[in-house]
Amino acid sequence: MTARPPSPPSLVTPVGQSLASPPGCALSVLVGDCRAILRSLPSESVQCCVTSPPYWGLRDYGHADQIGQEATPELFVQTLVEVFREVRRVLRDDGTLWLNLGDSYAGSGKGRNADGSHREGGKQGTSRGTIEGRLVKTHAPDCKPKDLIGIPWRVAFALQADGWHLRQDIIWHKPNPMPESVKDRCTKSHEYIFMLSKSERYLWNQDAIAEPVADATVQRIQQATLDGQEGSGRVPGKTNGKMKAVVNESARKALRTDVESRHRSSIPGGQSLCAEPKATRNKRSVWNVPTAPYKEAHFATYPPDLIKPCILAGTKPGDMVLDPFGGSGTTGQVALELGRKATLIELNPDYAKIIDQRTAITPGLALD
Secondary structure, three states, X not given: OOOOOOOOHHHOEEOOHHHOOOOOOOEEEEEOOHHHHHOOOOOOOEEEEEEXXXXXXXXXXXXXXXXXXXXXXXXXXXXXXXXHHHHHHHEEEEEEEEEEEOOOEOOOOOOEOOOOOEOOOOOOOOEOHHHHOEEOOOOOOOOOOOOEOOHHHHHHHHHHHOOOEEEEEEEEEOOOOOOOOOXXXXXXXXXXXXXXXXXXXXXXXXXXXXXXXXXXXXXXXXXXOOOOOOOEOOOOOOOOOOEOOOOOHHHHHHHHHHHHXXXXXEEOOOEEOOOOOOOEEOOOOEEEOOOOOOOOOOOOOOOHHHHHHHHHHHOOOOOEEEEOOOOOOHHHHHHHHOOOEEEEEEOOHHHHHHHHHHHOOOOOOOOO
């Protein structure tokens, strides 16, 4: 079985006067199937892609061209590979892709036919209206009931095989996860963000997303010598003395310089990265970000704080950011706030209207 081809490119339709995308416009929203629209975009016209596709088998939005309701995980992965093959074409050679994907568990397959399609009269979940869609039960023929399907890694490895450089898996830890009624496993409180690049070398603004170093670490490393350090006893069970900063003198000197210089780095808008002079470290790969649903949209919106580091690290002010699954417009909103331009593609016209309303109050980039 092969994935069904998308509708023709005639679906590329601007929504609203503010989204009519004249030359120099900071934000444009294109309504239609992303597979068709992406083919109409010029090559190497985008610096960074930040997106979260519909999760496989989670919700049926009732649209003929929707992605996420393929009969099997394999077809879903194949569809995303085709989408992001076009994304790779429109990316600049030093561009990056930041891909948020959640996982799901295999169901019993009840309510579906042998090929995975919904059976007439089968239970498909509760209707939540045009925007939220209706819940559906997943059935993965190659998985046993209750198996974790592993969708994020299936997609990541497929993209790697298709030519992308798979650079990093980032854990989005949710301190306020959705409650679950399961009693035979832990409550799930994380999702993945994969950072992929078009080329081996790519734009990476490390300073823009640097994290503050703990005060105790700064104090230890700034001490003149290792022998002179008092050390820290915060490690439970440590029996060979207090923990000391095992850093050579050149690193200590660099950190002392860091205290005086790194805090002067700034993000667009002139806001200092640190309120006070403070050393920084490279951002870690576990991001602790609470969920922050947008009340006008579906439950699966990702929070602005989750994608700010993606845009800051992968772009410069004035660069173009792409989201082929525009949703409620979070990517566009954050891009505008950070002084970038954005192109969003959205299949559902109702969501395009939400984007229009949401970004109308967002200060955009002043372009010549």
